[in-house]
Amino acid sequence: MLKLYDREGSGNAYKVRLLLALLDVPYERIPVGIRDGRNDVDAAYLALNPRGQIPTLVDGDDHLWGSTAILAFLAARHDPARTWLPQDPLRLGKTMQWLELAQNEVADGLFRSRMIAHMGRPGDLDAAHAQAAAALRVLEGRLAQADWLTDGGPTVADVACFPYVALAHQGRVDLAPYPGVQRWVARVKALPRFVGMPGV
Ligand SMILES: N[C@@H](CCC(=O)N[C@@H](CS)C(=O)NCC(=O)O)C(=O)O
Numbered sequence: 421m422l423k424l425y426d427r428e429g430s431g432n433a434y435k436v437r438l439l440l441a442l443l444d445v446p447y448e449r450i451p452v453g454i455r456d457g458r459n460d461v462d463a464a465y466l467a468l469n470p471r472g473q474i475p476t477l478v479d480g481d482d483h484l485w486g487s488t489a490i491l492a493f494l495a496a497r498h499d500p501a502r503t504w505l506p507q508d509p510l511r512l513g514k515t516m517q518w519l520e521l522a523q524n525e526v527a528d529g530l531f532r533s534r535m536i537a538h539m540g541r542p543g544d545l546d547a548a549h550a551q552a553a554a555a556l557r558v559l560e561g562r563l564a565q566a567d568w569l570t571d572g573g574p575t576v577a578d579v580a581c582f583p584y585v586a587l588a589h590q591g592r593v594d595l596a597p598y599p600g601v602q603r604w605v606a607r608v609k610a611l612p613r614f615v616g617m618p619g620v
Pocket residue numbers: 430431432433457458459472473474475485486487488523
C-alpha cells in the first residue's frame with residue numbers, strides 16, 4: 421500500500437491527501453512531528469527526502485518528494501482516463517502553468533501568510549500579503565470566467581492551488597474581492613469524495 425509522510429496541518433501534504441481521496445486510492449498515513457519548528461526527521465527519512473520536508477510518498481521500493489511531483493505521479497498512475505493530468509499537449513501545458521503558480525505566488529503569498537499569521541513563524545506579513553494578492557489576481561483573472569484552471573474539468577492544478585487559497589483566512593487574507601475564486605473554492609468542495617483539513 422502507498423505510504424504518505426504527512427501532518428494534519430500541512431497544506432502541501434493535504435494536496436496529496438485530497439487527490440488520493442478524489443481518485444479513491446487507499447494509502448497509509450505516517451505522521452511526521454515537529455521539533456524546534458522543523459520536521460522531526462532522521463537519517464532514514466532524509467534518504468527518502470533530502471529536503472527533510474513533507475509530503476513524501478513511498479510506493480513499494482520507490483519514493484518521491486514534493487507535492488507537485490507526487491500529484492503528477494499519482495494522476496498518471498491511478499487515473500487511466502487521464503482527466504486529472506491531461507495528455508493533450510495544450511491542456512497538459514496549461515495544467516503545468518497553474519502548478520507553477522502554486523509553487524510560486526501561492527506559496528510565497530498564501531502559504532507564507534499562513535505560516536506567519538497562523539503558525540507564528542517569523543517573516544514579513546505585508547510582503548507575504550502582497551504576493552498573496554498577486555496570486556489571487558492571477559487566479560481571479562481565470563476563474564472569473566471559467567469553472568476550472570484548465571479547460572475541460574478539474575486537474576491536479578486545481579488540487580495544487582486549492583489548499584492555501586481555501587486556508588487564506590488563516591493568513592489574514594480576505595477572499596471577498598475575488599468572487600470567481602470563491603465560486604471555485606465551493607466547486608472544489610463539491611467534488612465527489614472531497615475531503616477537507618482543519619481550517620478548510
Ligand atoms: N515545495 C514543497 C514544499 C513542502 C513544504 O514546505 N513542506 C512543509 C510543510 S507544509 C515542511 O515540511 N516544513 C517543515 C520543514 O521544512 O522542516 C512541496 O510542495 O512539497
